[in-house]
Amino acid sequence: MYSDKVMDHFRNPRNVGEITEPDGVGMAGNPVCGDMMELFINVDEEERIEEIKFRTFGCGAAIAVSSILTEMVVGLKIEEALKIDNKQIADELGGLPPVKMHCSMLGREALEKAVEDYRKKKMATAGV
């Protein structure tokens, strides 16, 4: 059902947890739909994602997507990270079953929300 890579990331998820006082935090999905992801990012002066952590409620695919996404975007500039689409995430995992493709959207959406949150906070700080 799942590729070896999905199972690897499900078994040993990378970057699980939270960042206390993160530069940005994003939440996507909801428990009613059966998957929900929370993404925390710290960004350096060059707007590079220097640290990223996640917490996910969801199926094997949702957890694997969260894990691989953190690996794919860490060290990237925000602009580059946002260019990654859900198909690339699925491809990186060696593919996802069709019914699970929506899980890859979840990762993408959580990242967008985290960046949005980071920008909002930055604006607020700049305004002071």
Added chain:
Amino acid sequence: MRRVYLDHSATTPVRPEVLEAMLPYLKENFGNASSIHSFGQDARRAVEEAREKTAQAIGADPKEIVFTSGGTESDNLAIRGVALAKEKKGRHIITSAVEHHAVLDTCEQLEKQGFTVTRVGVDADGIVDPAEVESALRDDTILITIMHANNEVGSIQPIAEISRLAREREITFHVDAVQSLGKIPVKVDELGIDLVSLSGHKIYGPKGTGALYIRKGTKFKPLFHGGGQERKLRPGTENVPGIVAFGRAVELAVHELPEEARRLEVLRDRLMDGLLQRISELKVNGSRIKRLPHNVNVSVIYVEGESLILCLDMEGIAVSSGSACTSGSLEPSHVLRAMGIAHEVAHGSLRMTLGRDNTTEDVDYVLEKVPAIVERLRSMSPLYGHREGETVVVQ
């Protein structure tokens, strides 16, 4: 690694006595039961013997047993067979919201052909209220189809009470007993039912075997046409080895039922109570009393069922879930939803169904492994309270 199979409501292994009984009919006794020569007559005898065993197990007459390819075919044959035979009398069918898809989808198909279907609900334990069936009755009701026991939560339905309603009005009553056969008594006269679906692979018989009981005098139209086999009700060359295996499996299951059901109940309660003791915020799905002896169904709040299945599988434990992610659709189990269980709780459901190969040691092994898995998945879940007072309220 220890392997513990706790998915006996999905399927069971063929038990040795059953395999032994069927093997000669795959090899030397390969005859077609319709042939006049001795090869054929050997096969015929075996088929009729299996029919007698099946009839005896459910308190029926052998002439009332039709062999099929399993539960799904029996349900289709029963519902469509009666609906098409009685459609001049009326086109209204009553079923429940927690039926197996073989029943629900067949009813839905009939709706498209002009029949009307009423689906009665269930209470929080997954049990149908006969009064609700009574109020759904109409002058044109021709068929009631309600399962004996539910495949997901093991709830046992008040079949005898519903059958009284059907009897008084000469409405045909079909019961899907796929999950109850061999677990609780299935006696057609005591239950007062007209058609019963049975399956072989849930009772240690091979897949692709089953039967439909049709009470003498029931108006019925076959769905297949061909040779005259099974009194023209289900033509096609008999699956002789499968039928022999089914007959032997039913015979053994019903013979061993009283003792095995008691044994399974002890294991079931040990597992359920053990989980409740070890895991906080665990919800039992279904009744604790009107429940099949081998069924455990719980929801682990804040985690998702498929993740639990995958983690348990890594420890050699095989279970199932009513989570959307295991259904092939994005909707969680229709059974749990009909019971009024919230989506997010249904997503965390775990079904463990015990069988004759399970022991106390198996149950204890599961009880040892589950808490750590739940703890790990909860620690990854954004819904779980990581800081005090932060738990997202899940109803």
